[in-house]
Amino acid sequence: MRAPFRSLLFSLVLLVTAWPRVGATSPAPLPLEASLDLARFVVVGTITRAKDEKAQPGDGIKWQHITITTQSCLKGTLDYPLDCRYICWPSGGGRELQVGDAGIWVVGPDGLLPWSCAPLAEARQPEVESILKMLNARTWSAPVNGLVAWAGVVHADAVANPVIIFAVKNVTTTDLYVPAPISAGFVSATAVGTDGQPRQPSLSQAPSPALFPARPGIPFCLKVAPGAIIYLHPDYSDIDLTKLLPPGHYTVTITCRNDQERAVPTGQPGQPPLSAWKGTLSAPAVELTLK
Numbered sequence: 001m002r003a004p005f006r007s008l009l010f011s012l013v014l015l016v017t018a019w020p021r022v023g024a025t026s027p028a029p030l031p032l033e034a035s036l037d038l039a040r041f042v043v044v045g046t047i048t049r050a051k052d053e054k055a056q057p058g059d060g061i062k063w064q065h066i067t068i069t070t071q072s073c074l075k076g077t078l079d080y081p082l083d084c085r086y087i088c089w090p091s092g093g094g095r096e097l098q099v100g101d102a103g104i105w106v107v108g109p110d111g112l113l114p115w116s117c118a119p120l121a122e123a124r125q126p127e128v129e130s131i132l133k134m135l136n137a138r139t140w141s142a143p144v145n146g147l148v149a150w151a152g153v154v155h156a157d158a159v160a161n162p163v164i165i166f167a168v169k170n171v172t173t174t175d176l177y178v179p180a181p182i183s184a185g186f187v188s189a190t191a192v193g194t195d196g197q198p199r200q201p202s203l204s205q206a207p208s209p210a211l212f213p214a215r216p217g218i219p220f221c222l223k224v225a226p227g228a229i230i231y232l233h234p235d236y237s238d239i240d241l242t243k244l245l246p247p248g249h250y251t252v253t254i255t256c257r258n259d260q261e262r263a264v265p266t267g268q269p270g271q272p273p274l275s276a277w278k279g280t281l282s283a284p285a286v287e288l289t290l291k
Helices: 005-016 032-038 122-137
Strands: 041-052 062-075 082-088 102-107 147-154 163-170 176-179 187-193 220-224 229-231 248-258 262-265 279-282 286-290
Touching: 032 122, 032 147, 032 163, 032 229, 041 082, 041 122, 062 122, 082 102, 102 122, 147 248, 147 279, 147 286, 163 220, 163 248, 176 248, 176 262, 220 262
Parallel strands: none
Antiparallel strands: 041 062, 041 102, 062 082, 147 163, 163 229, 176 220, 187 248, 248 279, 248 286
16 A cells, blocks of 8 residues: 655655755755765666556545656666656656656665656766766765765755765664654854864754644654664755855764664654664765866
8 A cells, every 4th residue: 555645745845864855846966976976776778668556535645556668777687677766846846757758867765766757867877877986985984873974075966165975884784773864953064264264054954744743852763774864854855065154165064863762664654763873873984166
């Protein structure tokens, strides 16, 4: 049985940390680097089957079952056509996929194609391969209570200045429950300019009470399976410091910190709290220039 729309949206928004940008009518996509990092498969191929699924009344969304015949696999291992699902918000500018659509497809860890999906042009294959190589070679932080962290500076669509993406990875053999990135004060930034003075811009944004009912003192949490990676962006799909810092060059450290013992699973506000990950974890510092 499909989850009700509210619960589905709740979970998807948190899992991809794609909080809508101001003025947007559908969730903003993650930068390409983060999307490739989270992808289960990245393939070059063509849609050979596109079947509409029955919509739930009042959802305002459309589901499609998509089959992609692959020419090559850039991430993951496939020797057969790839079956996946696609969720589209037609009213939010998303388009339906059609047989014959071709290019580079990024399939999420849950087997979903991103909303408002369009394949990357095949000419971008060298760029995609370069990003995947960079991600495989990156340096993570030392572990803190089972998590390691990494941050990167990337260029996001429709954003003039570079932005920061921040990920954590479970390096244990058991599930960890990490506070959601919207939790007040959980994710923070420290930026040191050329004057040597540290600045700590506020990254928190009040979440919608309709999607995230208040639970004083108990944050929502995300389950991070062994070996899994999640991105933690309090606002939107990345960490954009453009409006929070004056122009200049900065050394930026992104940190997540939690001292709460318990947290509530996302999408399940009525469930009893679970034991939450605790600690202070910082990614290796990154260099950021704002114009």
